[in-house]
Amino acid sequence: SAVISQKPSRDICQRGTSLTIQCQVDSQVTMMFWYRQQPGQSLTLIATANQGSEATYESGFVIDKFPISRPNLTFSTLTVSNMSPEDSSIYLCSVEDGIGYGYTFGSGTRLTVV
Amino acid sequence: RKEVEQDPGPFNVPEGATVAFNCTYSNSASQSFFWYRQDCRKEPKLLMSVYSSGNEDGRFTAQLNRASQYISLLIRDSKLSDSATYLCTGGSQGNLIFGKGTKLSVKP
Numbered sequence: 001s002a003v004i005s006q007k008p009s010r011d012i013c014q015r016g017t018s019l020t021i022q023c024q025v026d027s028q029v030t031m032m033f034w035y036r037q038q039p040g041q042s043l044t045l046i047a048t049a050n051q052g053s054e055a056t057y058e059s060g061f062v063i064d065k066f067p068i069s070r071p072n073l074t075f076s077t078l079t080v081s082n083m084s085p086e087d088s089s090i091y092l093c094s095v096e097d098g099i100g101y102g103y104t105f106g107s108g109t110r111l112t113v114v
Numbered sequence: 115r116k117e118v119e120q121d122p123g124p125f126n127v128p129e130g131a132t133v134a135f136n137c138t139y140s141n142s143a144s145q146s147f148f149w150y151r152q153d154c155r156k157e158p159k160l161l162m163s164v165y166s167s168g169n170e171d172g173r174f175t176a177q178l179n180r181a182s183q184y185i186s187l188l189i190r191d192s193k194l195s196d197s198a199t200y201l202c203t204g205g206s207q208g209n210l211i212f213g214k215g216t217k218l219s220v221k222p
Contacts, residue, residue: 001160031208042201042214043158092157099207102148105157 001097002027006106013083013113020079021109023093028073033103034066037090046091049076083113120202120213128221131192135216137202138184144204144211147178149187152199152215161187161200192220 003026013019023032031050035043046066047055055068069077080087090110094103120137127133139147147164162169164176164185175188185202199215 033208040214043212048208096208097160100146100163102146102150102160102163102203103210104160108157110155 001101002029002095002104004093004095004104004106006093006109008109009107010110011112013111015084015113017083018079018081019083019109019111020077021091021093022077023075023106025074025095029095030073031096032070032076033094033096034068034076034078035092035094035105037092037108039089043092046078080111083111085113087111088113118202118204118211118213120216122214122216124217124219126219126221127192129192129194131220132188132190133192133218134189135187135200135202135218136184137186137204137213137216138182139202139204139211140183141205141211142183143206145206146210147185147202147204148210149174149176149185150201150203150212152201154198158201158212189218192218194220194222196220 005024034046045058046061047057049055049068049070051070051073067079090108092108093106118139149161150158151161152158164178166178169176173190177186197220199217201215203210203212205211
């Protein structure tokens with residue numbers, strides 16, 4: 001399965017600021033996914049990042065709040081913009097390990113907004 | 115709305131017990147199903163794939179029932195190290211929907 005390096009692992013940020021999360025994959029992948037996991041909740045898909053095109057956002061998530069970059073087939077960033085305490089969550093990137101083989105996740109970024 | 119539902123638990127069981135989790139999904143077009151394990155403060159990790167024919171890996175057995183739209187996970191001879199949250203997921207390529215997870219606590 002793919003190996004994903006995600007950073008930062010955690011951060012405490014002031015409200016109104018932005019944080020950029022990075023994910024590096026050890027192989028080329030077509031799609032990378034960004035999830036949010038709030039305390040006691042499951043994984044909610046924020047957006048799908050494709051190389052060479054704009055990310056596709058799920059209902060409730062917008063590009064201005066969560067801009068995504070996908071400059072090549074092994075790397076992606078997610079920015080959480082103009083943060084508020086409600087953005088405190090764990091953010092995870094993931095890739096698909098081939099059709100029917102499930103997803104591999106990065107180690108996650110634990111974000112606390114104060 | 116396409117959802118995956120599972121009992122949040124917690125399931126508190128003694129070592130050696132057999133425990134079963136069920137999960138229902140609403141999207142009949144879903145093609146791929148998986149069980150993930152998530153330890154506290156860790157990322158989810160793939161436990162096993164789920165097939166209609168059943169899938170067994172040691173003490174773990176997963177089953178898919180397409181007619182009733184549910185998947186199951188059976189853990190036999192529970193170990194302390196099995197304590198975790200188990201997430202079921204189903205969907206199609208690039209579109210997996212995750213349940214909220216079932217918390218399992220195995221006690222000595």
